[in-house]
Amino acid sequence: MTLTSFGPANLIKRSAETHPLTWRLRDDGEPVWLDEYQAKNGYAAARKAFADMAQDDIVQTVKDAGLKGRGGAGFPTGVKWGLMPKDESINIRYLLCNADEMEPNTWKDRMLMEQLPHLLIEGMLISARALKTYRGYIFLRGEYTTAAKHLNRAVEEAKAAGLLGKNILGSGFDFELFVHTGAGRYICGEETALINSLEGRRANPRSKPPFPAAVGVWGKPTCVNNVETLCNVPAIIADGVDWYKSLAREGSEDMGTKLMGFSGKVKNPGLWELPFGVTARELFEDYAGGMRDGYTLKAWQPGGAGTGFLLPEHLDAQMYAGGIGKVGTRMGTGLAMAVDNTVNMVSLLRNMEQFFARESCGFCTPCRDGLPWSVKLLMAIEKGEGQPGDIETLLGLVGFLGPGKTFCAHAPGAVEPLGSAIKYFRSEFEAGIAPKSAAVPPLAKPIEVGA
Template identity: 60%
Template sequence: MSDRRKALRYRSRILQSEDERRPETHPLTWRLHDDGRVVNLEDYRAQEGYEALEAVLKGDPKAVIAAMKEANVRGRGGAGFSAGLKWSLTLQGGDMPRGYLVCNADEMEPGTFKDRLVMEQQPHLLIEGMIIGAYANNSKMGYIFLRGEYVECAHVLNQALAEAREAGWLGTDIAGSGFDFDIVLHSGAGRYICGEETALISSLEGKRANPRAKPPFPGQSGAWGKPTVVNNVETLCNVPAVMLKGSDWYQQLSGDRTDDGGTKLYGVSGPVQRPGLWELPMGTTGQEILELAGGVRNGRKLKAWLPGGASTGFLIPEHLELPLDFDTVGKEGSRLGTGLLTVVTEDQSMVSVMRNLEQFFARESCGWCTPCRDGLPWVVKLLQALECGEGEEGDIEMLAKLAKDNGPGLTFCAHAPGAAMPLETALKHFRHEFEQGIRHPRRAAHADPIPVGEI
C-alpha cells in the first residue's frame, strides 16, 4: 500500500477502539479494524454481513418500509426527513416502471467527513443497505454518486462492488430470490450543489447540476423520469441493522436522550485536541462530544460552534448541554445537519470566519436564481469591507436583509438558506464584532481594528 493511501486511511479512522465498539451498541462501526484496514467481503460475512438481506429477500418489501418508519430512521445527510416515510411515497407497483436508488456520497459540506469513513473502510455495509433499499422501492439499478476528490473511496468501493457481484449479491436473481439489482459508481465533478438531490439527479443524467422544481418529487419522477430514491451514505448504512435486529432495538439505542432513534456519527473539526469521529447515541450533547475531542487546544476558550457543517447556524457555549438531535437543535435556530461540530475560539474573528464561509457558498452557487446568484457575492463584498475596517453605515443592516432574502422558501433550493443561516446567527450573537468594522461609526470617532484570527 502506498504512503498516500496509508495517510488517507489514518485521517479517516474513528476515535474509538474495538473494545469500545459492540454490535449491540455501535451498528455502524463495530466491524471496523483499529488499523484502518478495509472490511472485505470475507470479514463482513463473518460478522453478520448480508444476513439482513437474506432475510429481507424472503419477505414483503412493504415490511421493510414499515420497519424503517417504526425505527424512525431520519436522514443523516442533513435534512433529517424520515427515510421510511420517503420510501413509502415512492411510486411503485401496477404498471409503474422500476426506478432507481441513488446514494448521495457527494459529502461536500465543509467540516464533514463521516461518510468517507464508512466508504473507505466498510463498503459492504453501504452496499447491503442499498440492496435492501432497492428491494423495498422496486429499484432496478443503483448509483453511488461519489465526490470526485474521494479517490480512495472510489478504489475501495469498486473492489467491494466486484466482490459482491462475484458472490452473487449483485446482478440477476440475487440469492435465488428472483430480484435483480446492480450498482454503478459515478464520480461527480466536484460541486457542492450536487448535495441537493435534484441537482444530483441532473448531474447523474449528464446535465448541468441545477436543482429542479418540486413537485414532482424524485419519488414520482426522478432520474430519467423514473421513480428515484436518494439517500445519504450514513442513512443507508443504518438499514441492515434495523432489518436484522428490529425497530424497537434501534429506538432504544438513543435511550431517554431523544425521540430520535439509533446512533449517529458525530465528529469535531477545528482547534481541538483530537479532531475526529465517534459513533454515539442520537441526542448526545455537544459538551460530551467536545470532551471526547479533548477540549479546545492550547488553553483557548470556545466562542461559538456549528453543530453540523457550514450550512448550520452558530450556537454558543451555553448551548453545549443541549441534546444534538434534529428537533432540539432546530428550536435553537440552527440545524443538526451532518452532526459534525466546527469549533470557533475566542481569538478568531467572526467577521473573518463568515467571510470565509460565504466565499465558499457564493462560489458554489449554481446561479439558477437571483437571490443566490447575486445576493451571495454581495454578502462577500460587505464582509470583506467589514473585515478590513472599511465598512459603511448600513452595511450590517444590508447583511441582515440579504440573509433574510435568501431564507427558506425564497430561493429555488436549500443552497442559499444554508448560506444565510450561519450569517443570521453570527449577526445575532456577535453583532458587536461586525460593528467594529465600520469605518466611521456614529458613536465612536475611531473603530478598533478587527483581529483576523485563525479561520
C-alpha cells in the same frame, strides 16, 4: 482522523449491540473486504430481507424504526420510501446514493465508504429490494478517489458472490450497482441537482413537484438517500425496530445512533458513533477532549458550515434535531466545529460566504446576486472599510435569502451562519465600519438627467 470512541473511561468498546454502524471497523483503519465482512455477520440482514420479508414489510420496518435522513435534512426515510409508486407495471425504477459529501467540515460518509464499503452495498441491496429498483448509482464526490477505488472493488466482490447482478440469492430479483464520480459541485448534494448531473445535465435543482419518487432519473421513479442513512438499514432489518429505538438517549425524538464529530483546535478531533440525545458538552469534553492548551471556545457549529453558530453556554443541548432546534439552529450533519478565541468572526464568515457564493448554481436571483453581495460587504468590513448601514444590509440579505425565498435550500443554509454570527458577535462587525469622516463623501450636487 479518530475512528475509535474515547470517553471518560478511556477506550469504549464498540459492539454490534451499541454501534451498528462502526462495530466492524478494523483497528488498523484498513477496509473490511467481503470475506471479513461476512465473517462479521455481513449480508445476514440482506439474506433475511430476501428470504423472510415481503417488500412492503421492509418499508414498514424502516418506517417504524424512525430512521431519518442523515445527510442534514432529516426527512423520515420510510416516508420517502412510501412515496415510490405501487404500480407494478412501472418496471424501471432507480435507487441513488447521495455520496456527494461537500459540506465543509463533514467527512462521515467518507469514512464509511473507505472502510466499510460492503455495509453501504448491503444497505442499498436491501433498499432496492424494498423499492423494487433494478439499478442503483452511488453518486460520489469526485475528490474521494480512495472511496471510489474501495467501492468499485467491493461492487466486484459482491457481483462475484452473487450478491449483485441477476437472480440475487436465488430470489429472481435483479439489481445492478454503479459508482459514478461527480465533477465537484456542492449543489449536487441537493437531490434533484444530483439527478440532473447524473443525466449529464447542468447541476441545477429541479422544480418540485413532481418529486423524484414520481419523476426522477430519466423520467423514472427514483429514491435518493444519503450514505449514512442507507448504512443504517441492515442493522434495522437484522435486529428489529424496538432494539433500534432503544439506542437513542432518553428525551431524543430521533432514533438510533449518529456519526458525530468535532474539529477545530480541540485536543482530540475525530468522529464517533454516538446515540442520538447525547449532549454537545459530552461530545466536546469527553470525546473531543475540550480545547487545546492556550485556546478557549468562542463559538461552535453543530453540523457543518450551513448551520448557525452557538455559544459555549449552548453545549448542554442534546444532539438531535429537536434538541439543537431549541437553541436556535439545526443539527445538520452532526459534525461540529469549534471556533477558538483567536478567530475573527468577520473573516470566518467572509470565507464561508465566498464558498457558498461560488457553489451557487446561479438559477435564482436571490442566491445568484445576494451571496456575492454579502461577500463584498464582508470583505469591506474585514478591511475596516465598511459603511454605516452595511450590517443592516447583511441582516436584510439574511431575510431575503431565508427559507422559502429561494428555489432550493442552498441560500438559506448559506446565510444561517451569517445571521447567527451577527447576532452573537455584532461588535466584531461594527469594528469594521469606517468612521463617518472616512466614509465615501456624497456627490457635491445631484446628477441631472440630460445634463
